[in-house]
Amino acid sequence: MQAFHSDHFVLPLPDGHRFPMQKYRLLREAAESEPRLRLQEAPAATDGELALAHTPDYVTAVSEGTLSAAAQREIGFPWTPRMVERSRRSVGATIAAARAALAEGIAANLAGGTHHAYADKGGGYCVFNDVAVAARLMQAEWHRHHRALLRIAVIDLDVHQGNGTAAIFRDDPTVFTLSLHGERNFPFRKEASDLDVALPDGCRDAEYLAALDAALGELWRRHAQGAPGLVFYLAGADPHEGDRLGRLKLTSAGLAERDRRVFDAARERRIPVAISMAGGYGREIADTVAVQLTTLRGALASREQWNNAAP
Numbered sequence: 001m002q003a004f005h006s007d008h009f010v011l012p013l014p015d016g017h018r019f020p021m022q023k024y025r026l027l028r029e030a031a032e033s034e035p036r037l038r039l040q041e042a043p044a045a046t047d048g049e050l051a052l053a054h055t056p057d058y059v060t061a062v063s064e065g066t067l068s069a070a071a072q073r074e075i076g077f078p079w080t081p082r083m084v085e086r087s088r089r090s091v092g093a094t095i096a097a098a099r100a101a102l103a104e105g106i107a108a109n110l111a112g113g114t115h116h117a118y119a120d121k122g123g124g125y126c127v128f129n130d131v132a133v134a135a136r137l138m139q140a141e142w143h144r145h146h147r148a149l150l151r152i153a154v155i156d157l158d159v160h161q162g163n164g165t166a167a168i169f170r171d172d173p174t175v176f177t178l179s180l181h182g183e184r185n186f187p188f189r190k191e192a193s194d195l196d197v198a199l200p201d202g203c204r205d206a207e208y209l210a211a212l213d214a215a216l217g218e219l220w221r222r223h224a225q226g227a228p229g230l231v232f233y234l235a236g237a238d239p240h241e242g243d244r245l246g247r248l249k250l251t252s253a254g255l256a257e258r259d260r261r262v263f264d265a266a267r268e269r270r271i272p273v274a275i276s277m278a279g280g281y282g283r284e285i286a287d288t289v290a291v292q293l294t295t296l297r298g299a300l301a302s303r304e305q306w307n308n309a310a311p
Contacts, residue, residue: 003031004100005109013078022285027289050091052133053128053136074121087128095138097134112130113130119168123187124160139174151174153232155234161185162177165177177194177195182200202249209257216262230273230274240252252294263298
C-alpha cells in the first residue's frame with residue numbers, strides 16, 4: 001500500500017506551542033517498520049491545484065507571506081516559507097493518495113485532514129484544505145479520462161467538525177460530507193455538512209460505534225442510486241481517551257474497530273479509500289502515533305482483502 005509523507009518540512013514553532021509537530025516524523029519512522037507500506041515523499045501542490053478549492057487571493061497571500069496577523073492567529077501558525085511548503089506538500093500527499101487509491105483500492109497520507117481551512121481562509125492549524133483540493137482534482141481527472149462524473153464521499157471522523165470542508169462543498173451535490181464529532185468541541189460555530197452527528201463529552205466506544213453505524217447506513221441510503229466512486233477518510237486519532245483536546249473517551253480498541261467498519265463498508269462496495277490522519281493531540285504523543293499506526297495496519301488488512309476478492 002502506498003503512503004505519502006511530508007514530515008521533512010517542519011514548522012519552526014515557538015517554545016510552548018501546543019501543536020505536536022513531531023508526531024508526523026514519529027509516525028513515518030514507525031511506518032518504516034511495516035514492510036507492506038511503500039513510503040514516498042509527497043509532491044507539493046501547485047497554485048492551479050490549490051485554486052480548485054481556494055480563492056486565488058488566499059493562495060497568493062499564503063504563498064507570498066501577506067497574510068494579516070489576524071489571519072495567522074486564526075490558523076494558529078506564524079507565517080514562514082516552511083509553513084507554505086509544508087502546507088503545499090500536505091495537500092500534495094492527499095492528491096497522491098487519492099490517485100493511488102483509485103488505482104489500487106486504498107492509500108494514505110501520513111498527515112493531512114486539514115478540514116478547518118475554508119476557500120478564503122485557514123483556521124485551527126489548517127492552511128489549505130487537502131481533501132477539498134484533492135476531491136476537486138480527482139473529479140476533473142476522472143472526467144477527462146472517463147467522460148463521467150466521479151461522486152465523492154468525505155467520512156470525517158476527526159473529533160472536531162469539518163467546518164471548512166462542509167462550507168466548500170455546501171452547494172455541491174457531487175460531494176457528500178459526513179462529520180462525526182464532539183458537540184461541544186472546536187469549532188464552536190459549526191457549518192452544515194450533508195450529515196452531521198454531534199456526540200456528547202465523554203462518549204465511549206459502544207455509543208460512538210452505534211452512531212457510526214447509523215451514519216454509514218444513512219450515507220449508503222442516500223446513495224441508493226449509485227455508490228460514491230471515492231471515499232476520503234479522515235481517521236482522526238483525537239477521539240482517543242488520552243487526547244488533550246478530544247473530550248471523548250474512545251479506547252485504542254474502539255478506534256481500531258471504527259477504522260475496520262469504515263474500511264469494510266467501503267471495500268464491500270468496491271469503493272477506493274484515500275486516508276488522511278487528521279488530528280491527534282495525545283497527552284502522550286506515543287498514544288497518538290500508536291492509534292495512527294493501527295489505522296494504517298487496518299488499511300493494509302483491508303487492501304489484502306480487496307486484492308483477494310478481486311475477480
